[in-house]
Amino acid sequence: MQAFDYKFQKFEPLKSFKKAPELEVYVPGHRTCAGCGPALNYRLVAKAAGKETIFIGPTGCMYVANSSYLCTPYACSWIHAQITNGGAVASGIEAAFKVLARKGKHTGAFPNVIVMAGDGGTVDIGLQAMSAMMYRNHKVLFLCYDNESYANTGIQTSPTTPYGAATTFTPPGKEIPEGKVLFPKDPPQLVIGGHPAVKYVATTTVAHPLDLMNKVRKALTYEGPTFLHMLAPCPKGWLFDEKLTREMARLAVETGMWSMYEWEDGVYKYTNVPKKYKPVSEYMKHQGRFAHLKPEHIAKMQAFIDERVKAVKERVAIPIPTPKQTA
Amino acid sequence: MAKEQMMTGCRAAAEGAKAAEVEVICSYPIRPYTAIMMELSKMVANGELNAEFVHGEGEHAQVSVVLGACASGARAFTGSSGVGVTYAMEVYSPMAGGRYPAQMSIADRTLDPPGDFGSEHTDAMSTRDQGWLLGWACSPQEVYDNTLIAYRVGEDHRVMLPQMVCQDGYFISHIPDKVTLGDQSQVKEFLPPYRPIGPLSTTHPVSHGPQIRPDQGAPMDAMRAQTFLAVPKVIEEATADFNRIFGRNYDPFVEQYKLEDAEIAFFIQGAHANTCRSSVDRLRSQGVKAGMARLRWVRPWPTHQLANALGHVKAVGVIETSTSYGGAMRGGNLIHELRASLYDLDERPLVTSFMGGLGGETIWPKDFDYMAKVLLQAVKEKKIRTYVQWLGM
Numbered sequence: 001m002q003a004f005d006y007k008f009q010k011f012e013p014l015k016s017f018k019k020a021p022e023l024e025v026y027v028p029g030h031r032t033c034a035g036c037g038p039a040l041n042y043r044l045v046a047k048a049a050g051k052e053t054i055f056i057g058p059t060g061c062m063y064v065a066n067s068s069y070l071c072t073p074y075a076c077s078w079i080h081a082q083i084t085n086g087g088a089v090a091s092g093i094e095a096a097f098k099v100l101a102r103k104g105k106h107t108g109a110f111p112n113v114i115v116m117a118g119d120g121g122t123v124d125i126g127l128q129a130m131s132a133m134m135y136r137n138h139k140v141l142f143l144c145y146d147n148e149s150y151a152n153t154g155i156q157t158s159p160t161t162p163y164g165a166a167t168t169f170t171p172p173g174k175e176i177p178e179g180k181v182l183f184p185k186d187p188p189q190l191v192i193g194g195h196p197a198v199k200y201v202a203t204t205t206v207a208h209p210l211d212l213m214n215k216v217r218k219a220l221t222y223e224g225p226t227f228l229h230m231l232a233p234c235p236k237g238w239l240f241d242e243k244l245t246r247e248m249a250r251l252a253v254e255t256g257m258w259s260m261y262e263w264e265d266g267v268y269k270y271t272n273v274p275k276k277y278k279p280v281s282e283y284m285k286h287q288g289r290f291a292h293l294k295p296e297h298i299a300k301m302q303a304f305i306d307e308r309v310k311a312v313k314e315r316v317a318i319p320i321p322t323p324k325q326t327a
Numbered sequence: 328m329a330k331e332q333m334m335t336g337c338r339a340a341a342e343g344a345k346a347a348e349v350e351v352i353c354s355y356p357i358r359p360y361t362a363i364m365m366e367l368s369k370m371v372a373n374g375e376l377n378a379e380f381v382h383g384e385g386e387h388a389q390v391s392v393v394l395g396a397c398a399s400g401a402r403a404f405t406g407s408s409g410v411g412v413t414y415a416m417e418v419y420s421p422m423a424g425g426r427y428p429a430q431m432s433i434a435d436r437t438l439d440p441p442g443d444f445g446s447e448h449t450d451a452m453s454t455r456d457q458g459w460l461l462g463w464a465c466s467p468q469e470v471y472d473n474t475l476i477a478y479r480v481g482e483d484h485r486v487m488l489p490q491m492v493c494q495d496g497y498f499i500s501h502i503p504d505k506v507t508l509g510d511q512s513q514v515k516e517f518l519p520p521y522r523p524i525g526p527l528s529t530t531h532p533v534s535h536g537p538q539i540r541p542d543q544g545a546p547m548d549a550m551r552a553q554t555f556l557a558v559p560k561v562i563e564e565a566t567a568d569f570n571r572i573f574g575r576n577y578d579p580f581v582e583q584y585k586l587e588d589a590e591i592a593f594f595i596q597g598a599h600a601n602t603c604r605s606s607v608d609r610l611r612s613q614g615v616k617a618g619m620a621r622l623r624w625v626r627p628w629p630t631h632q633l634a635n636a637l638g639h640v641k642a643v644g645v646i647e648t649s650t651s652y653g654g655a656m657r658g659g660n661l662i663h664e665l666r667a668s669l670y671d672l673d674e675r676p677l678v679t680s681f682m683g684g685l686g687g688e689t690i691w692p693k694d695f696d697y698m699a700k701v702l703l704q705a706v707k708e709k710k711i712r713t714y715v716q717w718l719g720m
Contacts, residue, residue: 003584049366051529051532052529052530053529054527056395063538064538065547067534067536067538069537069540069543070537071536072537074534075532076529076531077527077531077532077533077535078532078533078534078535079395079398079527079534079535079536080421080422080536084387084391084417085387085417085418086396088383088384088392089394090395091381091382091388091392091395092353092391092392092393092394092397092399092403093395093396095351095379095392095395095396096350096395096399096401096403097349097399098379099377099378099379099401100350100399100400100401101349103377104375105400108529108530109529111527117427128388129384129387129391131384131390132383135384136381172335196390201516202623286698
């Protein structure tokens with residue numbers, strides 16, 4: 001293929017939160033719950049990306065609670081995808097703009113193509129389409145707003161729901177006292193582990209808005225696929241006071257329940273690593289979904305997290321080599 | 328005018344897509360339609376076609392990719408066979424409901440189990456209520472022609488609907504036949520560029536496919552039903568233009584072969600119509616007034632055209648190449664809609680059906696002789712003995 005200038009957009013990092021663009025691209029008018037983490041997440045992502053963006057919204061909270069006919073909150077172009085196929089619809093959009101640009105039918109800047117998928121639409125029913133898009137080297141940012149459940153359908157367990165959480169499909173009972181017995185999937189590691197076209201993966205939370213916006217902007221400067229995993233606490237699903245949404249995300253980082261990092265072409269860079277991790281009980285005690293747990297269950301969770309945070313140091317020291325990006 | 332060449336139905340579909348200058352193609356391998364994508368991938372690799380060739384990870388993704396492409400304003404093309412067609416089922420209604428006029432080229436194959444490569448129309452027929460335009464060719468030439476006609480109809484602003492262009496696996500998809508390709512000026516005169524309505528854009532923000540309230544659903548469904556009422560006129564115009572520009576002689580909806588004075592008629596779609604036609608000739612040489620009506624479009628269903636074409640016949644035998652287990656007529660799909668189409672006539676033909684060509688079996692001339700015998704008997708007895716019979720069993 002001959003080289004062609006597709007006019008990909010360029011983004012500089014924001015020096016401070018005050019320097020963020022004033023323009024809101026995700027505007028009021030939606031019907032999300034009070035304290036909704038994913039809605040805050042959406043607003044920050046849209047602000048960072050700007051209006052020359054096309055959002056792909058697979059079915060989930062951010063479809064159902066946002067996109068009321070004739071009053072959607074998107075000030076840029078947006079398209080619904082099935083919960084199954086966010087990555088595939090995005091691939092088609094990116095491919096279309098590439099060929100239309102080559103034929104002179106699209107002349108402006110290349111759109112930021114961003115999939116805004118929930119955890120189910122990313123690593124459960126949407127995994128196949130997400131992975132294939134990553135593999136095929138489309139210029140698409142796939143973003144997982146992780147509220148750790150199928151929240152829109154009434155809080156059912158998803159692959160990122162933590163061990164011990166009560167959901168409407170994992171109710172604690174006499175036979176199964178801890179509710180959810182499985183440990184969660186690790187979305188960024190799934191992406192990093194098997195997609196040579198991907199050169200940038202990062203994690204962040206809604207409690208770190210400047211970090212979040214800069215990771216979006218950095219991801220959008222890559223000419224290939226990128227992935228962001230964002231912790232977006234859900235007051236209704238996790239059963240905490242709705243004014244504590246950001247506090248929950250902050251505590252997740254402070255207890256090691258969530259790690260903040262960037263992975264750039266094989267090299268890990270961790271940020272916000274606490275000098276000493278707080279016990280996970282500090283995080284869990286605010287959330288009704290963990291209220292039924294006995295000390296032995298919390299100890300099991302602590303052991304899991306203790307193992308996981310070990311990787312923080314190891315990964316900084318031992319970068320994983322990956323092939324250079326082509327095309 | 329280009330000269331006649333020998334080519335398979337798969338190659339003809341690829342030539343049709345190339346002539347239409349499709350812009351985004353999404354592939355996934357499954358026999359027998361695969362050869363369409365093999366041809367197109369060569370055209371893209373050689374630089375004969377300026378298109379994005381996306382290797383989908385399955386048929387569900389194929390339809391999803393062309394949905395995204397079509398929503399962005401690109402002419403998009405995909406295809407499948409058999410269980411691949413049904414694997415994509417979720418995405419058919421968003422395609423049609425979103426009014427994205429992409430095209431899917433189907434080379435029919437049986438559904439599982441057990442695994443069988445043979446042709447059978449159940450794959451694409453099972454999508455007939457998803458709001459797509461749907462029709463069958465009976466020769467590689469018609470595959471090429473239908474590829475262009477379907478884009479023209481589907482992309483018409485009075486229509487804006489996706490299209491399934493079907494051909495029988497192997498009988499059409501893999502047996503070469505004479506095909507005359509159009510030249511560039513003919514294609515240009517017939518098929519204008521795709522003009523999307525409200526595509527995804529960086530300068531004119533749009534929202535595609537938001538949530539609605541229950542009370543908003545029925546009016547939208549009614550609009551789609553209304554659209555389908557307008558499609559026949561568009562098909563008629565497009566077919567007339569196609570016949571004029573390319574020098575063909577298609578009836579828009581129903582090929583009518585020796586029906587004028589027919590006493591009995593076969594009602595059929597797809598490849599087996601070729602055997603049917605020669606069987607009609609043979610039966611006529613034996614003094615049987617036989618004829619054939621071949622369906623070109625299943626959606627929209629040509630209700631009145633069929634009533635006009637078949638109303639005067641005494642008995643019709645529907646040749647069913649798809650299954651409708653537990654259906655009203657206990658066999659296939661077409662008989663239900665044909666009977667409904669004839670119901671309001673003052674005097675209507677007797678209608679029975681024959682399951683044939685299932686699993687990729689050939690429907691032989693002797694089968695047509697047998698079916699003629701059953702139909703003549705029905706005429707004599709003034710009633711049918713059964714709704715359905717299975718041929719060759």
